[in-house]
Amino acid sequence: xxxxxxxxxxxxxxxxxxxxxxxxxxxxxxxxxxxxxxxxxxxxxxxxxxxxxxxxxxxxxxxxxxxxxxxxxxxxxxxxxxxxxxxxxxxxxxxxxxxxxxxxxxxxxxxxxxxxxxxxxxxxxxxxxxxxxxxxxxxxxxxxxxxxxxxxxxxxxxxxxxxxxxxxxxxxxxxxxxxxxxxxxxxxxxxxxxxxxxxxxxxxxxxxxxx
Numbered sequence: 001x002x003x004x005x006x007x008x009x010x011x012x013x014x015x016x017x018x019x020x021x022x023x024x025x026x027x028x029x030x031x032x033x034x035x036x037x038x039x040x041x042x043x044x045x046x047x048x049x050x051x052x053x054x055x056x057x058x059x060x061x062x063x064x065x066x067x068x069x070x071x072x073x074x075x076x077x078x079x080x081x082x083x084x085x086x087x088x089x090x091x092x093x094x095x096x097x098x099x100x101x102x103x104x105x106x107x108x109x110x111x112x113x114x115x116x117x118x119x120x121x122x123x124x125x126x127x128x129x130x131x132x133x134x135x136x137x138x139x140x141x142x143x144x145x146x147x148x149x150x151x152x153x154x155x156x157x158x159x160x161x162x163x164x165x166x167x168x169x170x171x172x173x174x175x176x177x178x179x180x181x182x183x184x185x186x187x188x189x190x191x192x193x194x195x196x197x198x199x200x201x202x203x204x205x206x207x208x209x210x211x
Contacts, residue, residue: 002063003031006044007160010092010180013085019077027065032056033083036063041095041179042120046083049073053081088180090121093188094207096156096170096181097146098124101193101207103173104145108138115202119179123208125196130203134195139205143193153186 002020005012017029027048034056037043043056052068073079098119106112112128119125149171156170158181168177170185182188189209196204 001061002029004063005031005033006035006180007166007178009033011183013083013088014081016078016080019073019075019079022071022074025067025070026059027053027067027071028062029065029079029081032063032065032081034063034065034081035088035180039178040117040119042091042118044083044088046081046085048081049079087121089182090209091119092180092182093209094121094124095119095177095179096168096185097150097188097191097207097209098126099168099173099175099177100149100170100185100188101142101146101191101205102126102175104142104149105205107145108142109134123206125204125206127198127202127204129201131201133197134203134205136195139193139195143191146193147190150185150188150191153184155184156181 005015012033015033017031020030021028034044034046036056036058038058046053048065051071053065054068055066057064057066112130115127115129117126154171158166158168160166165176166178168175168181191207192210194206196206198204
């Protein structure tokens with residue numbers, strides 16, 4: 001089983017590893033800092049020995065790196081790998097922001113039932129069961145409260161229990177999450193919210209970074 005370096009140090013962007021398996025464009029390493037798509041977070045991209053990694057996924061519980069073309073290296077070889085750190089860091093910022101936004105969203109709209117979520121380097125989008133249309137003024141309040149909270153530069157802690165369940169904590173907010181996150185809220189920067197209507201009885205809130 002691959003050692004999940006992204007859980008040990010989410011800021012690790014370069015590492016060495018040994019190739020455990022190669023099948024076409026799919027590569028498995030003995031350890032990796034590449035986060036596989038799961039829990040709504042997009043898979044990482046980057047390079048292994050200069051070969052582009054276009055996605056990282058889970059297959060049968062194993063972390064699999066999907067390369068842009070079949071690599072020339074083989075099983076047992078030592079390789080150097082590097083994340084697309086700019087992309088990963090944006091995902092970490094947005095993922096942490098999404099938990100803060102949801103906290104204040106629930107404060108204003110009540111505990112909504114989440115139908116799904118996805119975060120990549122462009123935005124977080126979370127879809128909820130909601131009849132009617134979310135009030136723009138209420139969403140503006142959620143945005144302002146979220147940004148005020150973020151500006152306090154509070155520490156973010158992620159812990160793992162004996163069963164492997166990971167919990168994200170920041171101030172009064174606590175949620176189960178296995179993704180990667182920044183260390184403090186100040187690293188997120190300001191965010192803005194955008195409402196989408198994906199269908200009747202559903203509302204979607206997008207969180208974007210203000211830059």
